[in-house]
Amino acid sequence: xxxxxxxxxxxxxxxxxxxxxxxxxxxxxxxxxxxxxxxxxxxxxxxxxxxxxxxxxxxxxxxxxxxxxxxxxxxxxxxxxxxxxxxxxxxxxxxxxxxxxxxxxxxxxxxxxxxxxxxxxxxxxxxxxxxxxxxxxxxxxxxxxxxxxxxxxxxxxxxxxxxxxxxxxxxxxxxxxxxxxxxxxxxxxxxxxxxxxxxxxxxxxxxxxxxxxxxxxxxxxxxxxxxxxxxxxxxxxxxxxxxxxxxxxxxxxxxxxxxxxxxxxxxxxxxxxxxxxxxxxxxxxxxxxxxxxxxxxxxxxxxxxxxxxxxxxxxxxxxxxxxx
Amino acid sequence: xxxxxxxxxxxxxxxxxxxxxxxxxxxxxxxxxxxxxxxxxxxxxxxxxxxxxxxxxxxxxxxxxxxxxxxxxxxxxxxxxxxxxxxxxxxxxxxxxxxxxxxxxxxxxxxxxxxxxxxxxxxxxxxxxxxxxxxxxxxxxxxxxxxxxxxxxxxxxxxxxxxxxxxxxxxxxxxxxxxxxxxxxxxxxxxxxxxxxxxxxxxxxxxxxxxxxxxxxxxxxxxxxxxxxxxxxxxxxxxxxxxxxxxxxxxxxxxxxxxxxxxxxxxxxxxxxxxxxxxxxxxxxxxxxxxxxxxxxxxxxxxxxxxxxxxxxxxxxxxxxxxx
Numbered sequence: 001x002x003x004x005x006x007x008x009x010x011x012x013x014x015x016x017x018x019x020x021x022x023x024x025x026x027x028x029x030x031x032x033x034x035x036x037x038x039x040x041x042x043x044x045x046x047x048x049x050x051x052x053x054x055x056x057x058x059x060x061x062x063x064x065x066x067x068x069x070x071x072x073x074x075x076x077x078x079x080x081x082x083x084x085x086x087x088x089x090x091x092x093x094x095x096x097x098x099x100x101x102x103x104x105x106x107x108x109x110x111x112x113x114x115x116x117x118x119x120x121x122x123x124x125x126x127x128x129x130x131x132x133x134x135x136x137x138x139x140x141x142x143x144x145x146x147x148x149x150x151x152x153x154x155x156x157x158x159x160x161x162x163x164x165x166x167x168x169x170x171x172x173x174x175x176x177x178x179x180x181x182x183x184x185x186x187x188x189x190x191x192x193x194x195x196x197x198x199x200x201x202x203x204x205x206x207x208x209x210x211x212x213x214x215x216x217x218x219x220x221x222x223x224x225x226x227x228x229x230x231x232x233x234x235x236x237x238x239x240x241x242x243x244x245x246x247x248x249x250x251x252x253x254x255x256x257x258x259x260x261x262x263x264x265x266x267x268x269x270x271x272x273x274x275x276x277x278x279x280x281x282x283x284x285x286x287x288x289x290x291x292x293x294x295x296x297x298x299x300x301x302x303x304x305x306x307x308x309x310x311x312x313x314x315x316x317x318x319x320x321x322x323x324x
Numbered sequence: 325x326x327x328x329x330x331x332x333x334x335x336x337x338x339x340x341x342x343x344x345x346x347x348x349x350x351x352x353x354x355x356x357x358x359x360x361x362x363x364x365x366x367x368x369x370x371x372x373x374x375x376x377x378x379x380x381x382x383x384x385x386x387x388x389x390x391x392x393x394x395x396x397x398x399x400x401x402x403x404x405x406x407x408x409x410x411x412x413x414x415x416x417x418x419x420x421x422x423x424x425x426x427x428x429x430x431x432x433x434x435x436x437x438x439x440x441x442x443x444x445x446x447x448x449x450x451x452x453x454x455x456x457x458x459x460x461x462x463x464x465x466x467x468x469x470x471x472x473x474x475x476x477x478x479x480x481x482x483x484x485x486x487x488x489x490x491x492x493x494x495x496x497x498x499x500x501x502x503x504x505x506x507x508x509x510x511x512x513x514x515x516x517x518x519x520x521x522x523x524x525x526x527x528x529x530x531x532x533x534x535x536x537x538x539x540x541x542x543x544x545x546x547x548x549x550x551x552x553x554x555x556x557x558x559x560x561x562x563x564x565x566x567x568x569x570x571x572x573x574x575x576x577x578x579x580x581x582x583x584x585x586x587x588x589x590x591x592x593x594x595x596x597x598x599x600x601x602x603x604x605x606x607x608x609x610x611x612x613x614x615x616x617x618x619x620x621x622x623x624x625x626x627x628x629x630x631x632x633x634x635x636x637x638x639x640x641x642x643x644x645x646x647x648x
Contacts, residue, residue, distance in 0.1 A: 161622070162597060162642065163611040164488010172619050260605050273486060277642055278622035281584050281614030287487040290605030295496050298485070298602035304636060312628060314640065318486065318601055 007073070007102055010036055011132050014073040015104065017046045017055075018139045023193040023221070024049035026248045029107075029143040031055040034073040035063045035098070042066035054079065056089040060096050067096040075136045077107035077129065080115035090116040094123040103129040104136035108147050142193070142249035145269065152244050154267050155192065156252045156259055157185060158286045159274040165283030166256060171204075173284075180311040181274045186211050188272060190219035193247040196238060198226045198258030209253070222247065226258050241265040260288035271302065271318040274310070331397070331426055334360055335456050338397040339428065341370045341379070342463045347517040347545070348373035350572045353431075353467040355379040358397040359387045359422070366390035378403065380413040384420050391420040399460045401431035401453065404439035414440040418447040427453040428460035432471050466517070466573035469593065476568050478591050479516065480576045480583055481509060482610045483598040489607030490580060495528075497608075504635040505598045510535050512596060514543035517571040520562060522550045522582030533577070546571065550582050565589040584612035595626065595642040598634070 014032040021030030028051030035043035043066065045058025053061070056078055060067050072078075078089035078101065093101060101120050106129060107113055120127050137144050145153040159177045160166050167173035175182075189195055190211045197209065202225055210220040224236045224244070231237035238244055241262045252262050262268050292298055306317035338356040345354030352375030359367035367390065369382025377385070380402055384391050396402075402413035402425065417425060425444050430453060431437055444451050461468050469477040483501045484490050491497035499506075513519055514535045521533065526549055534544040548560045548568070555561035562568055565586045576586050586592050616622055630641035 158487070160488060162595065162626070162640075163482070163609065164484060165609075168616065168619060169613075174619070176619065263603060263605065271486065275640075276623075277626040277628055278619075279587060279611060279614060279616075279626070280619075280622060281587065281611040281616055282609070285487065285489075285606070285609060287603060287605040289493075290603060292492065292603075292605055295492060295498065295500070295602075295604075298604060299600075302486070302601040302603070304601055304633060304638060307631060307633075307638065309628060309631075314628060314631065316486075316599075316638065 004039055007128065007131065010034055010071075010073045011075075011102060011104055012135070014075050015132065015135050015139050017044055018075045018136070019191075021047040021055070022191045023142065023249050025051050026143065026193055027051065027146070028054075029076055029140050031140075032075045033059040035059045035067055035070045036073065037066060037070035042070055052085045054086065054089050056092060057086060060092055063096075067098055069097065069099045071100040071102060072098050073102045075104045075139065077103050077105070077112055077114075078116040078120070079107065079109075079112050080119055081111040088116075088119075090119040093120060094125065098125060100126040100128070102131055103127065104131050105133040106130060108144075141269070146248045151267070152247050152250045153269050154241075154244075154250045154252060154262060155188070155270040155272055156262060156268045157188065157254075157272040157274070158259065159185070159276070160286050161276055161278045161280040161283065163279050163281060163283070164286050165280040166254070166286045167284040168280055169283055171284070176278065177274045177276045177313045178311045181276070181313040181315065183213060184310050184315060185272075185274065186213045186216070189221055189251060190216045192221045192249045192251040194222040194224050194236075194244075194249070195251045195253055196224040196226055196244070196258070197253050198255055201254040201258070221251065224250070226261065241267040256285055257288045259286065260290045263287070263290040269320045269322075271316075273316045273318070275314045275316070277312050277314075328363055331452065331455065334358055334395075334397045335399075335426060335428055336459070338399050339456065339459050339463050341368055342399045342460070343515075345371040345379070346515045347466065347573050349375050350467065350517055351375065351470070352378075353400055353464050355398065355400045355464075357383040357399070359383045359391055359394045360397065361390060361394035366394055376409045378410065378413050380416060381410060384416055387420075391422055393421065393423045395424040395426060396422050397426045399428040399463065401427050401429070401436055401438075402440045402444070403431065403433075403436050404443055405435040412440070412443075414443040417444060418449065422449060424450040424452070426455055427451065428455050429457040430454060432468075465593070470572045475591070476571050476574045477593050478565075478568075478574045478576060478586060479512070479594040479596055480586060480592045481512065481578075481596040481598070482583065483509070483600070484610050485600055485602045485604040485607065487603050487605060487607070488610050489604040490578070490610045491608040492604055493607055495608070500602065501598045501600045501637045502635045505600070505637040505639065507537060508634050508639060509596075509598065510537045510540070513545055513575060514540045516545045516573045516575040518546040518548050518560075518568075518573070519575045519577055520548040520550055520568070520582070521577050522579055522585075525578040525582070545575065548574070550585065565591040580609055581612045583610065584614045587611070587614040593644045593646075595640075597640045597642070599638045599640070601636050601638075
């Protein structure tokens with residue numbers, strides 16, 4: 001017989017839900033909430049586009065009276081500050097008479113930061129907090145990076161052959177990866193607020209930089225061009241990796257000089273490496289000079305977090321190891 | 325309760341045993357044999373260094389009288405030809421009075437090729453054959469390639485950064501991969517008859533091309549140098565990828581031009597790609613020109629067969645898809 005789900009299992013489900021809010025919840029955090037009573041989900045929610053309703057409000061609305069006595073699994077501490085757009089979620093949970101609130105991560109926003117937890121406790125609700133801070137933060141990485149470092153969370157995508165080439169020497173790059181890897185790349189686009197390329201990629205592929213997945217066409221991100229000059233209509237000019245502006249999640253898609261510029265500025269948080277099972281030999285390298293002067297300095301910076309086959313292509317995901 | 329092992333499980337164990345014979349069994353095939361009676365292993369063997377005793381002889385010697393009525397799991401059809409160095413294994417199995425013989429793959433050697441099976445059947449022994457030909461062939465790939473194509477089975481090893489570099493632009497390559505990946509590379513050396521490098525790698529790393537694993541120092545392979553000239557003492561000169569000579573398994577370890585020469589000649593059967601979680605940027609590419617003129621031609625040649633983490637390095641193994 002299977003064991004019944006434990007707190008950690010429900011929280012994992014809430015964290016999965018929270019990812020649905022990316023990137024549309026910005027500038028609000030993408031939170032997930034699950035209401036569970038007698039082993040059954042009675043409500044679920046995630047931060048809606050534009051940031052409201054909050055995940056808790058959506059889950060409470062779905063549960064109605066069933067919320068009474070339930071346990072709420074929330075990926076981020078419920079907010080303690082009311083706004084013109086809605087009441088504070090900690091108050092809503094109290095009003096709904098939930099019995100217990102399990103929180104993955106405390107809210108670093110100074111308007112809440114522990115106040116939500118205190119308010120719930122003061123109302124006699126059992127609170128479990130810091131249940132899964134690392135996983136919750138990873139799911140909210142763009143918002144978290146903006147909160148803690150005041151800059152966007154940047155993903156660099158590279159699609160290469162096994163020998164690390166992004167094209168033949170003559171520039172030919174269609175196609176290196178197969179349809180499943182390309183579809184995954186489009187899904188990544190849909191989860192970012194903006195996509196950035198350099199001039200070479202713009203000239204070669206500007207019309208292709210949309211989300212081309214059925215039902216997700218309207219999720220195409222803002223388009224940014226790394227240039228010291230001006231950008232064409234519909235595009236935003238970005239003068240340097242440090243000057244991306246007010247987006248929380250940015251996908252850098254190429255080419256080699258643009259990728260190198262972001263790496264040299266240490267502005268890349270996550271690497272998406274798609275690798276086709278082909279060898280090119282003497283082709284275009286994935287990366288230009290990133291200013292590395294000693295091999296030893298290259299180590300200890302990237303942690304493998306995922307690896308999977310997409311058809312016969314392999315996707316490897318790495319995250320920057322940062323000491324904050 | 326666990327189900328008892330089935331034929332396929334015993335055969336998988338026999339195939340694992342067969343790998344112990346690599347590369348010392350050459351020029352004989354590295355065969356594995358398991359004798360099982362009443363659900364218990366009563367004998368096991370694998371082809372010994374120099375090719376004798378055969379796997380069946382070793383297993384029968386270990387089992388003694390217990391072989392009577394047992395099932396023999398053999399990865400290759402037992403030989404039908406006696407030699408001055410020992411009797412035919414099909415005769416030995418008959419003499420030992422085994423009840424049943426399960427064979428993974430038929431022997432393509434014309435001196436046996438079905439004759440071993442026929443002899444066992446004629447003696448009233450139940451024979452199951454062609455049980456796991458692909459897995460058995462993979463375990464005997466060097467011998468099988470020599471038998472079927474008259475050439476060595478070649479593995480190409482590349483150790484790169486995530487962006488596909490084997491060194492910094494100035495040549496610095498110590499270290500890219502970590503100790504676990506390097507130890508795995510030494511284990512691969514121990515499983516090959518010969519190791520080949522080009523002049524650049526020879527000049528940079530000749531003293532380092534041994535097996536440096538405790539207890540396996542004497543398993544260091546023959547050393548070959550790809551050169552149109554002569555080789556230094558202790559090394560064999562190889563003029564071209566097509567002229568490797570009488571080894572069945574060759575490990576090509578570098579550098580980029582040597583790797584490209586073997587790929588351009590389509591003489592690589594297996595790729596061992598070790599990737600450290602570092603970015604170099606503008607470094608030395610893993611591969612020189614391999615003569616690819618159309619990206620489409622690069623596809624459909626390599627099949628992913630393994631991927632694993634070795635510390636924080638990743639090893640990906642690919643095999644050449646060949647239509648014979």
